[in-house]
Amino acid sequence: MDKTHDSRPELQDTKPSKRETGKLVEPGTYLAGAEEVLPGRGTFSENDEIFAATFGHVASTSKDAIVDSKKRILKIIVGTDVYGIVTNVMDSKALLQIIPLSDDKDARFPPSETAVLKVSSISPSFIRDIRDGIRIGDIVRAKVFSTRDGMEISMRESTEYGVIKAFCSRCRHNMILKSGGRLMCSSCGWMESRKISKFYSLKE
Numbered sequence: 001m002d003k004t005h006d007s008r009p010e011l012q013d014t015k016p017s018k019r020e021t022g023k024l025v026e027p028g029t030y031l032a033g034a035e036e037v038l039p040g041r042g043t044f045s046e047n048d049e050i051f052a053a054t055f056g057h058v059a060s061t062s063k064d065a066i067v068d069s070k071k072r073i074l075k076i077i078v079g080t081d082v083y084g085i086v087t088n089v090m091d092s093k094a095l096l097q098i099i100p101l102s103d104d105k106d107a108r109f110p111p112s113e114t115a116v117l118k119v120s121s122i123s124p125s126f127i128r129d130i131r132d133g134i135r136i137g138d139i140v141r142a143k144v145f146s147t148r149d150g151m152e153i154s155m156r157e158s159t160e161y162g163v164i165k166a167f168c169s170r171c172r173h174n175m176i177l178k179s180g181g182r183l184m185c186s187s188c189g190w191m192e193s194r195k196i197s198k199f200y201s202l203k204e
């Protein structure tokens, strides 16, 4: 019943959508203006703009913005690559909400799970302060390496793993990856460090 808009082309060309259906998005990804469409399942609106509230595929942006997918449910096991959002940072570990990394359009994402990332699993290099590797709100790419005592993830094995999106600790704007490997706030110019993934989203 969610596909009622697909058969009505007159609704589709009213305004261009920034996000095509089927695209994999992450929480916070801009989907459309609130004057264009209504915020649907898996989305939220803020300042007249609609954003993805979850990891998933864009199911619709023609009338309601919906982030969803169907059918098989993806499983998280040891070795699974995941996306995670950092929800809590302590001295020796961080907590993240993770979902499996997949571009399988026919599979459904399971509810996010809480995972632990220890400071020793952030980077192959020594990190003195955990906040030089990861901060609250960061979006990361990581790998599950244990599920024995709860879900535990690691980012140290590969340059693929690490932070892919970070936000300024001072003003919460996007951080841009500079050529020297540090991050600079796109708004206030504040500099910070992270364990960066080679897939970092905003590069200089």
Ligand SMILES: [Zn+2]
Pocket: 168, 169, 170, 171, 172, 173, 185, 186, 187, 188, 189, 190
């Ligand atoms: Zn800033």
